[in-house]
Amino acid sequence: xxxxxxxxxxxxxxxxxxxxxxxxxxxxxxxxxxxxxxxxxxxxxxxxxxxxxxxxxxxxxxxxxxxxxxxxxxxxxxxxxxxxxxxxxxxxxxxxxxxxxxxxxxxxxxxxxxxxxxxxxxxxxxxxxxxxxxxxxxxxxxxxxxxxxxxxxxxxxxxxxxxxxxxxxxxxxxxxxxxxxxxxxxxxxxxxxxx
Amino acid sequence: xxxxxxxxxxxxxxxxxxxxxxxxxxxxxxxxxxxxxxxxxxxxxxxxxxxxxxxxxxxxxxxxxxxxxxxxxxxxxxxxxxxxxxxxxxxxxxxxxxxxxxxxxxxxxxxxxxxxxxxxxxxxxxxxxxxxxxxxxxxxxxxxxxxxxxxxxxxxxxxxxxxxxxxxxxxxxxxxxxxxxxxxxxxxxxxxxxx
Numbered sequence: 422x423x424x425x426x427x428x429x430x431x432x433x434x435x436x437x438x439x440x441x442x443x444x445x446x447x448x449x450x451x452x453x454x455x456x457x458x459x460x461x462x463x464x465x466x467x468x469x470x471x472x473x474x475x476x477x478x479x480x481x482x483x484x485x486x487x488x489x490x491x492x493x494x495x496x497x498x499x500x501x502x503x504x505x506x507x508x509x510x511x512x513x514x515x516x517x518x519x520x521x522x523x524x525x526x527x528x529x530x531x532x533x534x535x536x537x538x539x540x541x542x543x544x545x546x547x548x549x550x551x552x553x554x555x556x557x558x559x560x561x562x563x564x565x566x567x568x569x570x571x572x573x574x575x576x577x578x579x580x581x582x583x584x585x586x587x588x589x590x591x592x593x594x595x596x597x598x599x600x601x602x603x604x605x606x607x608x609x610x611x612x613x614x615x616x
Numbered sequence: 617x618x619x620x621x622x623x624x625x626x627x628x629x630x631x632x633x634x635x636x637x638x639x640x641x642x643x644x645x646x647x648x649x650x651x652x653x654x655x656x657x658x659x660x661x662x663x664x665x666x667x668x669x670x671x672x673x674x675x676x677x678x679x680x681x682x683x684x685x686x687x688x689x690x691x692x693x694x695x696x697x698x699x700x701x702x703x704x705x706x707x708x709x710x711x712x713x714x715x716x717x718x719x720x721x722x723x724x725x726x727x728x729x730x731x732x733x734x735x736x737x738x739x740x741x742x743x744x745x746x747x748x749x750x751x752x753x754x755x756x757x758x759x760x761x762x763x764x765x766x767x768x769x770x771x772x773x774x775x776x777x778x779x780x781x782x783x784x785x786x787x788x789x790x791x792x793x794x795x796x797x798x799x800x801x802x803x804x805x806x807x808x809x810x811x
Contacts, residue, residue, distance in 0.1 A: 426750035428729045428737045433719065433744050482748070489713030489751045489772060491686070518684030520621075522770065524628065534623045542623045549628050553677070555621035556684045575717065575770050577684060 426484045431493075435526040435571050438497050440480035445494075448478040449511070451503065456588055457511045459595045459610055460504030467503070475499060476508045477564075483578055490578035497571045498530065498564040505597040509533075512561025512587045519580025521554040524573040529566035531596050531605075534558040539613070541594040543605055546572065559587065563596045565603055621679045626688075630721040630766050633692050635675035640689075643673040644706070646698065651783055652706045654790045654805055655699030662698070670694060671703045672759075678773055685773035692766045693725065693759040700792035704728075707756025707782045714775025716749040719768040724761035726791050726800075729753040734808070736789040738800055741767065754782065758791045760798055 432441045450473045455464035467474070481494035501508045512533070515521070523532055525546035532544045532552035536559075544552045546562075554560045564570035590612040597604050627636045645668045650659035662669070676689035696703045707728070710716070718727055720741035727739045727747035731754075739747040741757075749755045759765035785807040792799050 428727075428739060428750060428753060429748040430739045430741075431746040431748060433746055435744075482746075484715070484748065484750065487713075487751065489775070490715045491717055491770060491772070493717060493746070493770075518682075520679070520685045520773075522686055522688060524768070532623075544623060544625045546625075549630075551626040551628055551677075551688070553624040553626060553679065555623060555679065556682065558623060573719070575686060575688075577686070577772060578715075580684070 426490070429484065431482050433495060433573070435495060435573070438480070438495060438571065440482055440494050442482065443480040443494065444483045445481040446479070449476050450474065451476055454511060457591070458503050459506045459597070459608055463504030474501065477510055486579050488579045491575050492578045493573065493575040495571065495573055496562065497569050498562060499569060500564055500567055502598060505599055507563050507565050507596050507598065509563040509596070510561050511584050512559060512592060514559040514583040514586055515576070516581030516583050517579060518556045519577040520556050521560060521574060521576035523552040523554070523562065525550050526571045526573055528564065528568050528570035530570040530572070531563045531565055533561045533563060533592055533594060533596065535592050539593050541592065543594070559592065561587070561592060565596065621685070624679065626677050628690060628768070630690060630768070633675070633690060633766065635677055635689050637677065638675040638689065639678045640676040641674070644671050645669065646671055649706060652786070653698050654701045654792070654803055658699030669696065672705055681774050683774045686770050687773045688768065688770040690766065690768055691757065692764050693757060694764060695759055695762055697793060700794055702758050702760050702791050702793065704758040704791070705756050706779050707754060707787060709754040709778040709781055710771070711776030711778050712774060713751045714772040715751050716755060716769060716771040718747040718749070718757065720745050721766045721768055723759065723763050723765035725765040725767070726758045726760055728756045728758060728787055728789060728791065730787050734788050736787065738789070754787070756782070756787060760791065
């Protein structure tokens with residue numbers, strides 16, 4: 422935790438999705454995401470056909486978890502749907518007080534945020550727009566376009582990630598396509614909040 | 617300090633230099649920068665001719681100074697020199713432990729960093745490269761290109777800025793053009809460090 426951190430140059434290529442150097446890379450396939458989906462039966466069907474598509478991946482540079490530092494990187498969410506629900510990240514809350522910012526570089530997406538009381542807010546992101554997630558708000562990103570949705574993210578290095586609360590309770594809203602229209606509706610599988 | 621912060625969408629246009637909404641805008645002209653210059657007599661000469669060019673400006677979105685939040689924005693440094701020295705920012709140290717990242721969007725620049733012991737490190741920035749300033753390192757950005765040098769920055773909202781230490785002591789290195797070449801040399805006006 423107390424490694425000496427030297428000034429560093431990091432190369433970012435959002436066309437080829439390169440972050441160099443990176444300290445963490447993660448690829449999330451459908452099999453890992455299925456418990457977060459609003460339509461798990463649709464996920465099971467795809468998996469039962471022997472397919473396990475990559476939903477999203479990210480490259481992150483995190484110098485340390487020491488307070489005062491910032492982690493950052495690139496996320497790409499591929500285009501597609503699981504049932505009616507657009508491809509999305511799992512989403513998470515931060516364990517400590519820590520905001521996050523998302524700078525859209527390519528494609529179209531939605532940043533879905535929810536506070537501890539269950540209040541949900543969405544922001545649509547297109548290239549050049551930034552979604553600011555204040556301290557205390559859980560957040561998920563969703564690809565609502567036909568191509569890759571690519572964004573730059575940054576958050577305090579010591580924020581920590583709580584995915585379990587999302588896995589257990591879900592977000593109160595989901596983003597779906599119905600009758601060729603985008604809809605943001607109540608999540609039928611939302612398991613409520615507890616304070 | 618304890619304002620309720622709502623999720624926010626911020627538009628960033630690095631061609632037109634727009635950050636909307638922003639909470640802070642600053643334009644630094646030569647008259648304000650002259651005490652930071654390695655060749656103050658060159659600055660005085662320009663000012664004595666009745667000119668006071670804009671050296672750089674920035675737009676910042678800072679939701680609050682509460683710990684865990686992140687300030688961010690755009691800086692543009694115009695091209696030019698004061699004597700041999702390229703146009704640059706004043707530079708600062710953070711008052712508290714706080715890193716900073718600079719993502720170059722346009723042009724060419726140098727990120728000059730210096731730790732409390734006076735050790736200097738430079739990173740060259742071109743579009744898509746990020747300079748990471750670790751906790752404890754002072755930093756200044758310099759436009760070494762022929763066009764605008766534009767970058768996105770982000771840092772912890774509670775970091776604070778100490779410009780005075782730079783005004784009083786300077787950085788140990790300066791970036792100049794000599795014989796049509798870029799040189800990074802010892803600052804002849806550096807007033808040392810004290811621990």
